[in-house]
Amino acid sequence: MKHYLNAGxxxxSWLLTRDHKRIAILYLLSVTFFFFIGGAFATLVRLELMTPAGDLVxxxxxxxxxxxxxxxMIFxxxxxxxxxxxxxxxVPLMIGARDLAFPRLNLASWYLFTAAGLLALGSIIFGGVDTGWTFYTPYSTTYANTHVFLMAAAIFVAGFSSILTGLNFVVTIHKMRAPGLTWSRLPxxxxxxYATALLFVIATPVIGITLALIAIERLLSVGIFxxxxxxxxxxxQHLFWFYSHPAVYIMVLPALGVVSELVATFSRKRIFGYGFVAGSSLAIAILGFLVWGHHMFVSGQSMYAGxxxxxxxxxVAIPSSIKVLNWTATLYRGSISLRTPMLYAIxxxxxxxxGGLTGLFLATLGIDVHVTDTYFVVAHFHYIMVGGTVMAYMGALHYWWPKMTGRSYPEAxxxxxxxxxxxxxxxxxxxxxILGYLGMPRRYHAYPEEFQVLNVLSTAGASILGVGYIFPMFYFIGSLFARKKIGDNPWGATGLEWRTSSPPPEDNFRETPVVTExxxxFAKAEEPELP
Amino acid sequence: MIVPRKLTAAVFVALLALTGSSVGAAYLDLGVFNTILALAIAGVKASLVALYFMHLRYSSKLVWLFAGGSFFWLGILLALTLNDYLTR
Known part of the structure; x- marks a missing residue:
């Protein structure tokens, strides 16, 4: 049967495609590449921290x-x-559309992302950047002695990719929903x-402007920073975090959406308090813009602002906890099956x-002064970004892999x-x-000997984590060569994406679906094909 | 074509004239009013661009909502940054 993968x-046919599904695969390859680049740097960091002396680098x-x-990892x-x-x-599959609103713009977004990636790789190959990912002035201006400009240009270009993607999603979700798919029926x-796309459009320009201001200051000697x-x-710092704090929600909001889908499907229950879970996404997106100064408690900003x-x-804890509590309530008396995607969701x-609760510690002025720039902060945001976003991303890949490829992965x-x-x-x-609470600062390659045991544990954990990430890469690739195809709706899930064939045809649906419920x-859902 | 060519040309001339007035105003010593005047001229220019070059004047309410939203967010950026600068 003809589908998007065998269409050419x-x-x-790949590099000039306008099919959102093929562009998704192009992005999958790109981001996976950068995940392993970022992972390689993390490996070197953890290896250095095995011993108290700064002896590796x-x-x-x-x-x-x-x-x-x-x-x-971040950008x-x-x-x-x-x-x-x-x-x-x-997005188009879930709302019953044939593609995104602007397919060419979607491809242009990927090309911008690729151009940005090449600039970033260039910066890395020519010797790298040492400012920290935050590019704080004066490290990135007066005292810059690495390839800051090239990396800043990379992030500037990547920003435009994000803005165009966000714009595409906003217009598509507003204008291209299938008949009957009202806002209150949306997955x-x-x-x-949608909330993430708004953040892309509203927040990302500010990082572009901030990086442009750095260039203006350096080239024209106009006093800005x-x-x-x-x-x-x-x-x-104000301008940087006006983007970069919402960027945390750009990372985690889609993950929250993924988990809502997984919890509903693998509990075979409508999500508890649908309206609150949907509204909390928008609430997180809006409140996420009002909190950036918590990154600056010890920076010299006024006590009042702090x-x-x-x-x-x-x-922000309120809408975040609404989600967690409502997922828990969904599990209650649900018909739970602990498939791989559900393990990731749990x-x-x-x-x-x-990650969220330790965020509240850090939002507390007194505690933040004690643990600012320590490993406590590093642990906190990795629990959100890796424990949150990467876990959800892995769950999503496993859950929708049968839809994307028509093949199943080995469950065990x-x-x-x-x-x-x-x-x-x-x-x-x-x-x-614990290291952070005891006072180990981040961003140092040497530390006192009493911190070694905990650091060795951390490095050992990182090697286990690395193995965990490499396994799926092998069995996902292997599954592509499997003969056995899987049905269109193996999980017995609801949602329009499961109503079309796997992999979907180029135009997604042979007939425009009509939504009536x-x-x-799940009362009307098919039974799961997989045991 | 949504905006008549003549109107587009008139807006373009107005933008050039306002740019000239920005430069001119910079040579006057008005104390704190220098900044206020410069921002006011910039505000008028931005409004002309949004209304005519970006066709906002001829757009639906949904587009107005998004345009207004972006200004509201700019307001958040300014207000919470000044919340620091004005209380140091």
Whole structure:
């Protein structure tokens, strides 16, 4: 049968495609590449921290390693991963559309992303950047002695890719929903992708403008961030975090949407409090703009501003906990099956909760002063970004792999790798909470001997985590060569994407679907094909 | 074509004239009003671009909502940043 994968085999049919599903696959390859680049830098960081002495690399090299780990992972994996791979593939399918509103713009987004990736790789190959992924002035201006400009250009271009993707999603979700698919019937992944798309459009321009201001200051000597010219370095931090804090929600909101889908399907129950879960995505997106100053409690910003940002930061906990509590309530008396995607979803719920609660510690001014720039912060945001976003991304890949490829992955291997990732993750990052609380600062390549045991545990955990990530790569690729095809709706899930064939045809649906019921109506759903 | 060519040309001339007035105003010593005047001129220019070059004047309410939303978010950026600068 004709579908999007066998519609053409030439390189041109891929590189000039306007099919959102093929563009999703292009993104899958791109972000996976950067995930392993970022992972390689993380490996070197953890190897250096095995011993208290800075003996593997010199401090300048270490500065570059953690910077490039952060840049590769944040800008080229975590921000794009779920929206551009899973979102690109699913948004039209879930709303019953034949493609995104602007298919050419979608392809242009991927080319911009690729151009940005090449600029970033160029910066890495020519010697790298040592400013930290935050590019704080004056590291990135007065005292810059690495390839800051090239990397800043890469992030500037990647930003445009994000903006265009966001714009495409917003217009598509507003204008191209199937007949009968009202806002209150939308799958929750669409709600969270919509909220993410708004963040892309509203927040991303500010990082572009901020990087442009750095260029203007350096080239034209206009005082913006440099006190010697009459500027203010804290202005950079304000502008940077106005984007970069919402960027955290760009990373985690799509993950929250994925988990809502997984919990509903594998409990075979409508999500508890649908309206609140959908609304909480928008609430997180809006509140996420009001809290950036919590990154600046010890920067010299006013005490009054610190208090305001502290209070506002606590508010984000409300919609976040609505989600976790409603997922838990959905599980209650549900018909739960612990398939691989569900293992990732349950892992997500625990790890995201730990990450979120430690975020409240950090939103508390007094505690934040104690643990600022320590490994406590590193552990906190890895629980959100890796324990949250990457777990959900892995869950999403397993859940929609049969739809994307028409093939199933080996379930036993799937469960094993989910378990390995969960154990490896906690062994890597839980010791870092203790290290940070005891006072180990981040971004140093040497540390006192009493911290060694916890650091060795963390490095051991990282190696287990690495194995957990490599397994799926092998069995996903292997599954493509399997003869046995899988049905169109192996999980017995609701949602329009399961009503079309696997893999979907080029135009997604042979007839435009009409929606007559609310989302997650499992009373009318098919029985799961897989046991 | 949504906007008549003559109107587009008139808006373009107005933008050039306003740019000239921005430069001119920079040579006057008005104290704090220098900044206020410069921002006011910039605001008028931005409005002309949004209304005519970006066709906002001829757009649906949904597009107005999104345009208004982006200005609201700009307001958040300014307000919470000044919340620091004005209380140091």
């Amino acid at each position: 085999y030439s390189v041109g 010199i401090s300048e090299t270490y500065n570059k390693l953690f910077t490039m780990h952060g840049v590769a 080229f994996f975590l921000i794009p991963a779920i929206p551009t791979v899973i979102g690109n593939f699913l 929750l992944f669409i709600w969270s992708t 440099d006190p010697a010219l009459g500027g203010d370095p804290l202005l950079f 208090m305001i940002f502290s209070i506002l930061s606590f508010l 892992g997500f719920m625990g790890l995201f909760t730990i 291997w799937g469960k094993l790798s989910a378990l390995i990732i969960f154990i490896g993750f906690n062994l890597t990052f839980f010791p870092q909470f 609310e989302a997650y109506d």
